[in-house]
Amino acid sequence: MEAPANVVNLRRRQRGERDPVRTREAILETATQEFAAKGLNGARVDTIAKRSRANKRMIYHYFGDKAGLYLAVLEKTYAAIRMAEIGLQLSDRDPVDGMKQLVQFTWNYFIQHPEFLSLLGTENLHRARYLKQSRRIRELHSPLIDMISKLIERGVRIGVFRPDVDAVQLYITIAALGFFYLSNRHTLSTIFGRELDTPERLATRGRHIEEVVLGYLRP
Amino acid sequence: MEAPANVVNLRRRQRGERDPVRTREAILETATQEFAAKGLNGARVDTIAKRSRANKRMIYHYFGDKAGLYLAVLEKTYAAIRMAEIGLQLSDRDPVDGMKQLVQFTWNYFIQHPEFLSLLGTENLHRARYLKQSRRIRELHSPLIDMISKLIERGVRIGVFRPDVDAVQLYITIAALGFFYLSNRHTLSTIFGRELDTPERLATRGRHIEEVVLGYLRP
DNA sequence: TCTGCAAGTAACCGATCGGTTACTAATGCA
């Protein structure tokens, strides 16, 4: 009995046994965690090798070098959020409802994908040096901008949104409101002396973000 | 002729000549740039020594180790923003004007102090490990929270602000709107294919942030 | 003016870590 191709084998690989797809996948997944937790400079190739149960040599075999592995992680992470965004189906009745859905989608995606937030921070520390190398990511535009544009247009037409709202600015704003809270929760919670990532506090923040965006958009 | 005490001597120090205040200060300033540019792991002690024209041994003399130097940089940077915040004098007439001033102050401070944004990111990558060690920083609360509370209170009383606004949430929101744009400008500008830090674009973002905050606060 | 201590210098060291060498062996296909 063999597992079908393209499906990752969950059984623990025996010494010497080959499974290139799974090995590559395991390295990539472990590397995502490691780069997200430690940044590009803090991440250790040996740690990734050990935790993914792959030989260090395999990392160089599949990804060339540490930077190549990091770039692969970045591409996978960006591709994942773009895929999720494409899957977002907004209510086509009320633009107010549609905007709420979009805002909550973004907030929930950030909560569920802390590795995306961390890698974004790391990549910016490096002045987007790696992202600039990836034609694939550069061309992977967010569909949210278009969705926001259309929502604004419809909302303005039926008089529920203010005019003269820039879709790109609003896109940045919606991301910003969630990103800052989650990305800086360690320093913020230390200074405020209270946890920020309990389910209640996260829900409270989610409501606030929605109120800010929708409050702003009122005519 | 000697320079008075506590005033940093600008003349280039000669070999062997002593000036402990200036040496310490030069190391701290250079370290701030280095840690902001490269993060804690990417920063190089030798680079800091060379650029500050101090002997590497002096870094260990004054700050113990690399982490001690980083903590000193963090403390200095936090103290600086708190000092600036304390110096902020808001219009005591119109709460709308007061809030605009507070929002623009925050935005301008972030533009003028990119090292603060970067260090904040670095510190959060390290899960606030160093900030937690500093009693000084932990007790250095932002006066902005209080200012926001009072502005909201007055604004609600005279009917220009909506009720039920949480001051801490709004504080986080005001910081978020500026932080995200500036901190992630490298990835954002790569994907949008346009510069984000020209004076015009910065002014546009500043206006947007103000509109979002004041738009939201309307009753 | 003497002197103890802090400030300063240069050379060095050992651990870490990204990357490589040299090799073995499983696998798919001619």
Next chain:
DNA sequence: TGCATTAGTAACCGATCGGTTACTTGCAGA
């Protein structure tokens, strides 16, 4: 079935880098 290909292993290597050693020297206060 045999063989080229490529997955996989283990041991190793050299550069980097945080930190130290061993020493010298300027200078404030006795």
